[in-house]
Each structure stands twice: as C-alpha cells, then as structure tokens.
Amino acid sequence: MVYIREAIISDASGMGKVNVESWQTTYRGLMPETVLRNLSVKDKKEKWENIIRAGNSTTFVAVDEEETIVGYLNMFIKKSTVGEVTAIYLLENWQGKGIGKALLLKCFQRFLEQSIHTIRVEVLAGNDSRLFYERMGAELIEKKGIQIDGNVLDLLVYEWKDIRNVLA
Template sequence: MIRIRRARPADAAAIAAVHVASWRTTYPGILPDAYLAGLSPLRLAASYHRGMTDRRQAAATFVAVAPAGPGDDGPRIVGFSSGRRLESGPPGIALAQSEIETLYVLDDWRDQGIGRRLMRAAAAHLAAVGSRSVMLWVLSANPSRWFYQRLGGRFAAAGTVAVGGRAVPQVALLWSPIEHLLQATARADGA
C-alpha cells in the first residue's frame, strides 16, 4: 500500500531521483535533449534539501512511499508534490494565493491514484495554512496536462518558461476556491 507523508530532508536524494527519471521520460521532444541528459540528481537533491529546511511561505513537500519490493533495501519514494503560499499572484492570476510547484510520479507507478493523493496532500496543507485558492504551471505540451484539467483546473494564463536556453510554452491552471481541488481529489472510499 502506498503511503503519503510529509517529506523529510533525508528524502532529498530520492526525491531528486524521481524528478530526474520523470523529466527524462515525460519531456523528450519537449525540452532540449542536452538539458535532460545533463540533469544532476546531486544538484537537485541539494535544492530539495534546502527547500525542505526553509519553511518560508508555508512551503511543504509530500512523498508517496511504496513498500519494499524484491531487490529493494527498504521502502522507496515513487512520487512527490510540493506547494507554497504566494506573496502575490503571478501576473494575470491575481486570485492565486498559493502554488503547487511540483508533482512527479515514476512511470511504473502512474495510473494508481498516487498523483491525485499527492495533489490532495499539497492542497490540504495549503488550505490548512489559510490559502483560499491554488494554481500550478504546466508545460503546454506535457502529456499529463489532462490530469490537472480533469481535476477541475481552469485556464488562468499562458506564458513561457526558459528551460535549457529555450522558451517553452506553459499554461497556468487555477482552482478557486481551493475546495474545488480538495473535492476533486477526494475518493468516495476515503482512501
């Protein structure tokens, strides 16, 4: 059974490994090949570690932990999400009080409800710290963009982000009020 819990600084290396693996399988043809090949788990781990120890803007990271399988040393992190309060909404998204910054799940663990549970953990945390709305940026060509739309994310803005020296189109999706995302990620069976 997959367990969702708040990430600890000791999880940083495993979170970085999920990040790298997810980007390399999701973004070929969308992001520059050289950029994907050069992703550094070590640098990303340091960045995630800093993020988990710096609690400004009510930042929080959540992990999906799978039980140990054959050949595993112990339970392993198979996905994660993170979110934070915004000091002010991005241009064109003044309603957004918080942002879900990341959501990544390893390919072999997709389509099992893990992404939905990680989104719920981040949204519940943000609601608990007083956020009434939440947004996220998703690359326009991201094949998983439908997931956020199915959860009720409404188009709020379009823009670009520089990745590997290339301007990549992205869109912002908004849930206002945040309860719309909490309802969309709730399961009837309470899981």
Template structure:
C-alpha cells in the same frame, strides 16, 4: 502490495526525491525540451539543492512524498503563490512528480488531493500551478482533478528553445 500513503518529506528522502524529479523531467519533457538539457540533469546536484532547501525552510513550503511498501514513489511541493518576488494569499503547487516506473498506481492523484486538502485547510481560496503548454498528459491530469486554465501564459526558455507555460487554477471555496 500495501496501500499508498502520503507523508511529509524528510531530509533522508532528498536523494530519492531528486531521482524522481530528474527522471520525471527526462520522461515528461522528452520532445518538449532540448534533449541535451534533459540528459545533463543530475540526481546528485538536485539532491544537494533539496538538502539546501531543508536547511533554509521557513515553514511556508510543504514537501510531501507518496510511499508504497516503504518506497518513496512520488513527490509534491506547495506553498504561497509567487507573483515575481511577492507571495500572495493564494497557494501554488510548485511541483508534482511520480517515478515514471510507478505511473498509473494513483500516487499523483493522492499527492495532489493531499496538497489541495492542506491548502484549503490553511485557508487559501485558490491553488494555482504552472504546466508546460505542450505537456498534454499533465494538463489532462490536472483537468481531471478540477483545475482549469485561467488564460495566463508565461514564456519559458530552455537552452534557447521556447517552452511556454500555462497557468491552471482550482477554486477551494466550494
């Protein structure tokens, strides 16, 4: 097996990234969100959404993929922090998913490290992210990578079920 590598996502990656995202949701959020919602997620619909985003790219949002042996095994997306409709000077990790069949190979750590490196290189002082409050596995992952909760919480609802999110932050000025 070859080493993992990270590169920018291409249009041709949209289907694979959609599959990783949908399976990631179905795996990570089982028991945290209503199962009918997770069961209804569609790789085809998500792939169309990714293709649409590519046609509207403004250069601020960066999509990265992790590869091993030519296969995309993970995806991360970051850009300016969103405070409602406003974008701030901070960066935000919008998403990070690894194919559930590939957990434990280091793809998530590699994607996160590259996203953080790029945010620091772009001059951002902090990276923020939102994670489901009850997603303890993800919270431990981010904490091991130097992120910490900052006390902010957001209500989030899926099909009538409350699934609140907590915000994590990592200072990049050290």
C-alpha cells in the same frame, strides 16, 4: 501500497532520483535533449535538501512499503491568499494509479488548514499532466513563455478558484 507523508531531509536522495527520472520521461521531446541528459541526481538531491531545510514550502512524498520514494509534491503560499503547486512528479511506472491525485488532495487539505482556497500550478503546454489538472477541476488562466537552455517553451498556468469544491 503507497502512502503519503511530509518529506524530511533524508528523503532528498530519493526525491532527486524521482526528479531526474521523471523529467527524462515526461519532458522528452518537450525540452532540449541536452537539458535532460545533463540532469544530475546529486544536484537534485542537494536542491531538495536545501528546499526542505529552508522550510518556506511543504513537500509531501509518496513512498512504497519499502520506504522507496515513488513521487513527490511541493507547495507554497505565493501570495497571502494564493497557493502554488511548484512540483508534482511520479516515476513513470507509478503513474495512473491515483498517487498524483492523492498527493494533490493532501496538498489541498494543507492549504485549507492555512485558509488558502485558490491554488495555481504551471505546466509545459505539451505535458499531458495538464489533462490531469483539468480532470481535477483546474481551469487554464494564462499562457506564457519560459526560457530553457536558450529555447522559449509555452507554459500554461492553471488555477483552482476554490479548492473546497474539489474536496467536497
């Protein structure tokens, strides 16, 4: 059983682990191998500590019965009327169990509490997560390039015009 709660500073280590492991499984073949090989749990832990401490975004974690973090989602308000999901990652063996959907719905509820109805998310073109967003009702609105380690990769921007339709 997994439950979702708002992240606290002490979650950063577990989030760093999920960050590195999920990138290494999700982006293999999509990103340069050197980028994936050089990921550091320590660096990601520090990054998430700083993000949580800054308080200008909200992060939810999915934890199992032993309080082990198996996934997370980060969200923030991009403009006064548009929210953005900046990160949603799950350990590979926890994918396909409805946890991503639960994280996303929790995020949507929080956005609604702040009167935000339009949400965007960016995903690499080769990432199968884009299919998840499509199944959840997001529509592709833009394709742009992103530079990672000297390589230009295709980035897709998806949008939910009105998340109230998803939550209905």
